[in-house]
Amino acid sequence: MSKFEEKTIKTKEIFNGKIIKVSVDDVRLPNGETSIRELVKHQGAVAVIAVTEDKRFIMVEQYRKPLEKALVEVPAGKLEPNEAPEVTAIRELEEETGFTTEHLEYVTSFYTTPGFCDELIYLYYTDKLIPLTEEKALDEDEFLECQSYTMAELDDLIKRERIHDLKTMYAVQYLKLRGFD
Known part of the structure; x- marks a missing residue:
């Protein structure tokens, strides 16, 4: 012990x-x-940092009931039982953004709030986006809008607390460490 x-x-x-x-x-x-x-x-979750050819960053905006407001976030979703995180990452990328990829790079994983919760988020990166020819359906209770942003726009969203969650803040910092500005 x-x-x-x-x-x-x-x-x-x-x-x-x-x-x-x-x-x-x-x-x-x-x-x-x-x-x-x-x-x-x-059960855990995944998040995907998705970068377009013209160096824009794909984000989704959705309402978060516990906060009573909408946030702009990286595409993400929960793991299904016995599902590999990479499979979840591709599924969520397709459902939420209309893109897929054949190249997914594992970045890291982290606990969101270890003081009371065991949620572990796996973070992935891709800059090899492929537009889907057919739109994937969102979950029946999921409503979101997908948009792309420059780094300056992401910084502004952070300042205005439109980006205000750990996984997206981590993703933006990771992009800056990779040299995006």
């Missing part, structure tokens, strides 16, 4: 939904005391 590990004594499932599971765990702390942890389990 590591010096920071918390040993689960008891787990109580609170909610088991389509996207998340919520539980409350009683834990034994490293000092022997006990505490309670509220946990959100998530």
Whole structure:
């Protein structure tokens, strides 16, 4: 046992939904005391940094109910059970942007909010976009608009908090590290 590990004594499932599971765990702390942890389990997600031939960046705008506002984000979506992240990345790219690719480069993965949630997002990059000949259907409860932006426009969207989520902020920083300006 590591010096920071918390040993689960008891787990109580609170909610088991389509996207998340919520539980409350009683834990034994490293000092022997006990505490309670509220946990959100998530199956994981992918995000795709998609760059056009003319060095524009494909983003989608959609309403985020927890925030009560629309955000501009990189194309992304949740993993299906037993689905490889690369497969999810291609599916989401096609559904949300009307493009596909035969060249997908793994960038990294990261936990979004490890203080209470185990959601892991896999981030991919492509600059080899191929327009689809036939539009793919979005999920029945998904409404979004796809647009392309310059880096200056992305910077402005960040300043105005239209881009205001971790995965997209990370993606923009990654593009800058790759030399896009």
